[in-house]
Amino acid sequence: MKHLVPRTSPTHSAARASSRFTSAKATIAAITILGLALSACSSDEPRKKSYTAPTTLCGAAVPPEILTAVLPPGKELRTELTKTGYLQSTCRVFIDDEPVLAAHYDWMLKERTVFDATAPLLRLDAEKDVNPEGTFGYTEKGGVTRVACPNPSESKYKTWQLFAYIIAYDNDGTKEDVKNLVAAYGKGMTESSECASKSRTT
Template structure:
C-alpha cells in the first residue's frame, strides 16, 4: 500500500492555488491594448508614429478631425470617439515668445519646463513650440505649434519630443507658405 504524504499534497494544493491567483491578478491588472495603427500624420502634417505612440492611450479605433478658427488650424485625434490629442498651428507676431504662447494655450503654463534654446515650453499634458519656417524673413509673423493630451499617460519627456517633432514637421510641410503668405 502506498501512502501519500499529507504535507506534500498540501504544498501542491497551495502551489496550485497561488499560481492560479497570480494568473488571475495578472490578467485583471494587465494594461488595455492598442488595437489601432498609430497615425503617420496629424491632419495632413506628416509626423513619425514613434513620437505619437507614447502619448496615445489604448483603444480600438483612431480618427482625426480638423477645424480652423480665424487664422488658427486645429487637429484633434480621437481614440474610440474621445478626443485624446489636440494639435494646433497658430500665427503670432514675430516678437512673441514661448511664454507668451503658453499663457493662452491649454494644458501648459509659462512657468513649465523651457527648452535650452527657449523655443519650446512643455509639461506632461501640453506643449508649445516655435515653427522655424524656411524663407520667412520678410514675414511679420512666426508660426507656433501647440499640442495637448487629455489623459495622464504622457511624460514631460514624451511631450518635449512630440512638440519638437510636430514643430519641425509643420516647418517641412506646406503650412508655412499657406499660413504666412
C-alpha cells in the same frame, strides 16, 4: 412473504433535502466566486493600443511611434481638423471617440513668446519648462515650439511667427515623450504646406 421497505421518516427526508440545498448553495457560491476572480483577473490586464497611428497630424508629418508613446490605449483612432480663420488650426485626435490630444498651430506677431502661445492652456515654468532661448517649452500635459517657416503659404505671414503646440488630455507617456512629440510636430509643420509652399519661392 412480503419484503417490507423501510419507510423514511419525515425528519430524515427533510435533513437530506436540506443537505442537498446547502450543497447546491455552496456550489453556486463557488462558481460565483470563481467568476468574480476571473473577472478581476481580466480587468487587471493592461489595455492595448490596438489602433494604427497616422503618419501625419492633419498634414504635419509625425513619426507614428512618437505619437503613439503619448496616446492612451484603445481600439480605434481618428483625427479631426478644425480651422479657425487664416491664423489658427487644430487637429484633434480621438481614441474610441474620446478626445485625447490636440495639435494646434497659431500665427502670432513676431514679438510673441512661447508663453503667449500657451498661456490659456499650459502653465510653463520659465526656469524648469522652457529652453534658454525661450523658443521651446513643455510639461507632462503638452508643449509649444516656435516653428521655422521660411516659405509660408501666405506672403503676409512673412511678418508673423508660427507657433505649434501639443495638448495631451490623456497622456500615457512621460514628460520626455511629450517633448519628443512637440519637437516632431514642430518639424512636421516646418515641412508642411503651411511653411513650405511649392507655389512660392523665397
